[in-house]
Amino acid sequence: MKKDRFYRRLFEIIPGLLTWTTLGGLFILAFIKPLWVAIFVITFDLYWVIRMTYLSILLVFAYQRLSKERTKDWLALCRSLPKTDGLEFKDIYHAVLFPAYKEGADVLVPSIEALENTNYPKDRMIVILSVEERAGDEAWKNAERLKRQYEKSFWQFIITRHPDGLPGEVKVKGANATWGAKALKDFLDRSKIDYEHVIISCFDADTCADKEYFGCLTYHYMTNHDRTRSSYQPIPVYNNNIWHARTVGRILELGSSFMQMIETMRQEKFVTFSSHSMSFKTLVEVGYWPVNMISDDSAIYWKCFIHFNGHYSVIPIYVTVSMDVATEKKILPTIIKQYKQKRRWAWGVENFPYVAVSFMHNKKIPLITKIRRLLNILENHYTWAVWAVIITFIAPLPLIFGGWIFRQTAIGYNLPSVSAALFNMSFFTMFICMFISIKLLPARPADVKPQKRLVMYTQWLLAPIVVAFLGSTPAIDAQTRLMLGRYMHFHVTEKKRHKPGEKYLRSQP
Amino acid sequence: MAGGDEMRKIDRIMRAIAFYLCVALFFILLPIILSYALGYQIDYRNLRLYKTGILYVESVPAGATIYLSGRRLPDVTPAQIEELKPGIYKVEVRRDGFYPWEKEIVIRPNMVTRADRIVLFPIKQEMRVINENGISDFFVSDNGYIYYMKRSGLFRSNMDGTSLKRLSSYSNWPSGIIGRKFSSDGRRILYYTSSTVCIIYLYPEKTFSRPEGKVKIEEVLTTSDPIINAFWYPGSNYIIVITEKEIEVVEIGTSVMNNKVTLYKFNSKPGNVYYDHSNNSLYFIDTKIGADSSQPNYLYRLDLAQKTFDSILQRLLKKEPDTAYEKR
Numbered sequence: 018m019k020k021d022r023f024y025r026r027l028f029e030i031i032p033g034l035l036t037w038t039t040l041g042g043l044f045i046l047a048f049i050k051p052l053w054v055a056i057f058v059i060t061f062d063l064y065w066v067i068r069m070t071y072l073s074i075l076l077v078f079a080y081q082r083l084s085k086e087r088t089k090d091w092l093a094l095c096r097s098l099p100k101t102d103g104l105e106f107k108d109i110y111h112a113v114l115f116p117a118y119k120e121g122a123d124v125l126v127p128s129i130e131a132l133e134n135t136n137y138p139k140d141r142m143i144v145i146l147s148v149e150e151r152a153g154d155e156a157w158k159n160a161e162r163l164k165r166q167y168e169k170s171f172w173q174f175i176i177t178r179h180p181d182g183l184p185g186e187v188k189v190k191g192a193n194a195t196w197g198a199k200a201l202k203d204f205l206d207r208s209k210i211d212y213e214h215v216i217i218s219c220f221d222a223d224t225c226a227d228k229e230y231f232g233c234l235t236y237h238y239m240t241n242h243d244r245t246r247s248s249y250q251p252i253p254v255y256n257n258n259i260w261h262a263r264t265v266g267r268i269l270e271l272g273s274s275f276m277q278m279i280e281t282m283r284q285e286k287f288v289t290f291s292s293h294s295m296s297f298k299t300l301v302e303v304g305y306w307p308v309n310m311i312s313d314d315s316a317i318y319w320k321c322f323i324h325f326n327g328h329y330s331v332i333p334i335y336v337t338v339s340m341d342v343a344t345e346k347k348i349l350p351t352i353i354k355q356y357k358q359k360r361r362w363a364w365g366v367e368n369f370p371y372v373a374v375s376f377m378h379n380k381k382i383p384l385i386t387k388i389r390r391l392l393n394i395l396e397n398h399y400t401w402a403v404w405a406v407i408i409t410f411i412a413p414l415p416l417i418f419g420g421w422i423f424r425q426t427a428i429g430y431n432l433p434s435v436s437a438a439l440f441n442m443s444f445f446t447m448f449i450c451m452f453i454s455i456k457l458l459p460a461r462p463a464d465v466k467p468q469k470r471l472v473m474y475t476q477w478l479l480a481p482i483v484v485a486f487l488g489s490t491p492a493i494d495a496q497t498r499l500m501l502g503r504y505m506h507f508h509v510t511e512k513k514r515h516k517p518g519e520k521y522l523r524s525q526p
Numbered sequence: 527m528a529g530g531d532e533m534r535k536i537d538r539i540m541r542a543i544a545f546y547l548c549v550a551l552f553f554i555l556l557p558i559i560l561s562y563a564l565g566y567q568i569d570y571r572n573l574r575l576y577k578t579g580i581l582y583v584e585s586v587p588a589g590a591t592i593y594l595s596g597r598r599l600p601d602v603t604p605a606q607i608e609e610l611k612p613g614i615y616k617v618e619v620r621r622d623g624f625y626p627w628e629k630e631i632v633i634r635p636n637m638v639t640r641a642d643r644i645v646l647f648p649i650k651q652e653m654r655v656i657n658e659n660g661i662s663d664f665f666v667s668d669n670g671y672i673y674y675m676k677r678s679g680l681f682r683s684n685m686d687g688t689s690l691k692r693l694s695s696y697s698n699w700p701s702g703i704i705g706r707k708f709s710s711d712g713r714r715i716l717y718y719t720s721s722t723v724c725i726i727y728l729y730p731e732k733t734f735s736r737p738e739g740k741v742k743i744e745e746v747l748t749t750s751d752p753i754i755n756a757f758w759y760p761g762s763n764y765i766i767v768i769t770e771k772e773i774e775v776v777e778i779g780t781s782v783m784n785n786k787v788t789l790y791k792f793n794s795k796p797g798n799v800y801y802d803h804s805n806n807s808l809y810f811i812d813t814k815i816g817a818d819s820s821q822p823n824y825l826y827r828l829d830l831a832q833k834t835f836d837s838i839l840q841r842l843l844k845k846e847p848d849t850a851y852e853k854r
Binding site: 055056058059063064067068070071074075078082109282283284422425426428429430432435439485 | 533534537540541542545549551552555556559560562563564565578580581582634637638640
């Protein structure tokens, strides 16, 4: 155990150390070896442009797939499926779990109504609303009101109250989700329903599922022979309040959506994110979500991956689930909110020590797989933390600190023009983002002026500025905290719903 | 899951193609971009790299034609000429109506040579008369006025000669003015010949005798020792006068008699004298008679700052130090 703690601490330090060594090293080298930094900057700029081009190609592929698959009648396809591996369409139940904190009816009602509006038979749908005890009586009364209002719409509407301070738990969403899943297990045990027949979807309180979501999910579940060795990941979009959100929030959340779409094309690296689904049998077998980790969405994947000795994957399902853009009425609070949310996502770096130590104990996963997967996690978080800083702030340093002689060299003279030329090439990526964002945009609400559509096109011009300041800093913050052992607590991103006539808040979908 | 597997297989193939194309693109573009940035040129025939330099030419006015060792370049200034083999080049910058500029410039490997402070002077200079009729001297102030000493009085105009205005009818201007200096507040002009020091009060305070505050010209010092230089002491009420024999400080603005103190007597005629306004110090060379009757030159610094000047002031006012300080 002592050895484990040592290795865990060591792996906690590595990402932050790597990031700070890179940034600090480049900063120092800009004084003493500006030529080296200039060569590095040009190489990195080119690498980044080509990487962005490659990712844009994947984004286009993913978008094509999404456009094609979201229009299918999945329910009809499910009904046409023969009995496979002893499983029939009529056997499949869907359990949708909402772990909630203080989210009110204004947030939860649209999410529940979105479930009501899906085309999946409601007599095989169970809704579990698990509220935190520490959220107070109001939250519980709210849950009771919702149960009274919607229990007839679904086969079951279970509400439960997650007690505070259970042994081994910290205040994270995963602990509440686990409590809700255990309540579901009790119900399924009483009803004598096979766990393999139940697909559980763990949704954020603001998640609104697409009409075809459960049909598409069922189809993929039934046709997958490794159905209990897979998680199912929809495409998260942030359409709930996109027309009313601040530009900075829209750009960052659209960027996250696009990254998820891209990840669907890189399945060997694909990890669950945010709202996702899996077999309830699998969830029970692995012992539910981690109750002491903030990034429960990705941690559950790694828990399964290790539990099943690497025989676990994430299947992308090309239907959308829509969530809220983290936004406020004013720009500065929006930036702060976005920063905190992205820092929580970047705290996913906590998976690196968890996975590394778990891999050390697991002798069945091939070494090459372990190395590749660990390097994937490390590379993702490392790149996230350094890229925007290198492109924006490190790039001009050789010219600033390199001195007169460096500025007289050809590379000192050419560095700004070469960097600018490479930067201009990234506009190609921006056009693709602009095009796809417009295609994914929901219908304009009645209270939004038509001119706002122009903003939706031009907002991408602000992307370089937004990215310069919010691209890497949350990741550096998260990695530094982990490196120093100053562990983060779960910070709930406050969700607010639109009130008619109010600007910059969401409209009801 | 057959359909899904097939799609994933297609995805993998498409992705692999895109990936390897991007990797290839990176390794093709990287040496080209880096060699360009570093100032190298690729010799595709012999497949080798050679070093080049860059010449940057900028002129005022812009748009001049550049000739490099006699060869006319398509670019006009400002221009960046790249891929030059290291060596000496004769650079000419020409523009119609201007004198040409030419220079031999060394192009060094992997370096930028800048010829960016080129000023082309027009062949036809524009010259015109600003003022006429018996001007004996003129001063130019920092705030954009020309002051004329004319037989008919003291005049002032804008820098282009317009808005001419007579300030005073005084016409007894001395000949042989050596120097002219505006006071730091720009309200007075000091001018001197080899024997006299005069002040022009451009904005004199109103007095009973001069209720309208008209321009006043006053002779403050006449000396038999030839005057070498004169300076304003900060505050504009004192003048430091350097003659061939001594350094004197003269108080001005006293209507009856100007106070005068000799600060230093030279052993020999001083050469250069410099007044450092920021520190109120005078620098000068003087001889010092040694024990062996040799006369080596020394560079002196005379501090006229607060303490030194307090004592001078006391001597001028012939008051006790504390009282004098309080009055100031």
